[in-house]
Amino acid sequence: MAVETVRVGLEERAYDILIGSGVRERAAELAYGRLLTVTDSEVDERYGEWIDTVIGADFKFIFPAGEASKTPVTVIDICRYAALEKYDRKSCFVAVGGGVVGDMTGFAAAIYMRGVRFVQIPTTLLAMVDSSVGGKTGVDIPEGKNLVGAFHQPQLVLIDPDFLKTLPGREIRCGLAEIVKTAMILDAELFAELERDPAGLVDAADFGRMARIIRRCCELKAAVVAEDEREAGLRAILNYGHTFGHAVEMLSGFSISHGEGVAIGMCAAAELAVASGTLSRAEADRQKALLQAVGLPVSLSRRFAVDKVVDVMGRDKKSADGRIKVVTVDRIGHAAVGQPPLEAIAAAVEAIYA
Ligand SMILES: NC(=O)c1ccc[n+]([C@@H]2O[C@H](COP(=O)([O-])OP(=O)(O)OC[C@H]3O[C@@H](n4cnc5c(N)ncnc54)[C@H](O)[C@@H]3O)[C@@H](O)[C@H]2O)c1
Ligand SMILES: [Zn+2]
Structure with missing residues (x-):
């Protein structure tokens, strides 16, 4: 190659x-x-x-x-x-x-x-x-x-x-979580390409396809970093799913991996966006279906209390003046950053319990 x-x-x-x-x-x-x-x-x-x-x-x-x-x-x-x-x-x-x-x-x-x-x-x-x-x-x-x-x-x-x-399948899936993230915030075409054969991505047997996907993700990330190296603004969109995800990762004592946390976190972020009327239910469902198809978790177990999750999110470094900064998408391939009320965040966490 x-x-x-x-x-x-x-x-x-x-x-x-x-x-x-x-x-x-x-x-x-x-x-x-x-x-x-x-x-x-x-x-x-x-x-x-x-x-x-x-x-x-x-x-x-x-x-x-x-x-x-x-x-x-x-x-x-x-x-x-x-x-x-x-x-x-x-x-x-x-x-x-x-x-x-x-x-x-x-x-x-x-x-x-x-x-x-x-x-x-x-x-x-x-x-x-x-x-x-x-x-x-x-x-x-x-x-x-x-x-x-x-x-x-x-x-x-x-x-x-x-x-x-x-690389074990579990680790491949963690990488796929970040790939889905990149597609959700920046590239609807990449998202559609992932949807074409999600299961085939997990065994990573098609190295040519995987290399093209890796290259696309690097291009997209490089462009964001070139525009905003130190996260003064735009770069924050790369944290899609991460504010929820980090909280879940921490609360699980890292038995939930980074990629798994991000997958769950993206589902919570999508619920938040659907509830606030900025993302369609159909697109939120497409994200969920893709994550499921590659074997990533899309819900949270009851053992994590809602208020604990929100509390840990508040400690995340992305919070500004006491409010939690959350990245959502308003359509596949397009990110938005907001500071929703705590009740809306809690409701989004509630919505993703198994
Ligand atoms: N700096 C950033 O911008 C950024 C972005 C995303 C994630 N992260 C960080 O990345 C970390 C997660 O990275 P990760 O998922 O690569 O975890 P990791 O580095 O722990 O690797 C996962 C496991 O795979 C093993 N492994 C590595 N390469 C292997 C291979 N080729 N074959 C078999 N086993 C192999 C490792 O030994 C490890 O046990 C988190 O700490 C996260 O915060 C940083
Ligand atoms: Zn990450």
Whole structure:
């Protein structure tokens, strides 16, 4: 497959996203000084040898896989490891893994010696279509997800769909949640393409189709980021489903994954929009049907009390002057941002109980 390039147009911080089967081999050519690879235990188990031979970094930092590792402590450990091994300001960190690896490696790169370069080599679908692009880096604290972080753009993103061959179905579905999100807020055509054969997306066997979808998502996200790098306005639409989703993720103690939380969150956001008369029931149902067809959850279990969900949402960093900022869509492919009354939010949560 040919290598496709998507440019993230950020002037002096501009960079390329290279997408294509085999593109990971370009990691052998990275010329950004001394390299420190960061990965997690599961990725290292599968790709450790590849990392060692192709990237050939001097050192590799490995942490236990999972969201629970995404803490300030792990980031400081990466920095301490770099300091111990005498990495200087001209070094470069290389993230090989999913969103957890990418978010933490980027954050470590943002703060180590007040900033070193970093490269993203995403290995999950979610990281390929979303987290590896755009320069948002950070960690979770007990008070909330991603509450501590920095904007720090990578030098380069290498997206190789071949990594998906070993990715479990549950993780593929998490990536699909972000893909549906992107389509809902920005691209009705992409949405229709997903509807064409949703089940076929889950086994990700059609790599050509998946690569085209990944490329489209990167293009769409790159355009939003180029217009609003630091989320002064437009970029907030990428949080569609996330304000509800983060709350559900947190309340479940992360047994509900990010992608699953986002899927449930998009359903709540759609209910909110239908109730306020901005989205048609038919389009809300199309979203629900697509999410169901790829095997994502579309409802919430009773064990999460409505007021708890709303309370955690209020603590989310997207809230402004006490009101909760919520992204909705008014039609498929077109987002809207509002600050609905708390009662309307509570009613939307109520509406998605199983
Ligand atoms: N920075 C952003 O803009 C942004 C956007 C969206 C999500 N995120 C963050 O991304 C994180 C979620 O990312 P994720 O879903 O990739 O989770 P993850 O990084 O935890 O990866 C999921 C699991 O898949 C394993 N894995 C990774 N690649 C594999 C492969 N090729 N084969 C087999 N197993 C593999 C990992 O070891 C892990 O156990 C969340 O913390 C979320 O907040 C950030
Ligand atoms: Zn997300």
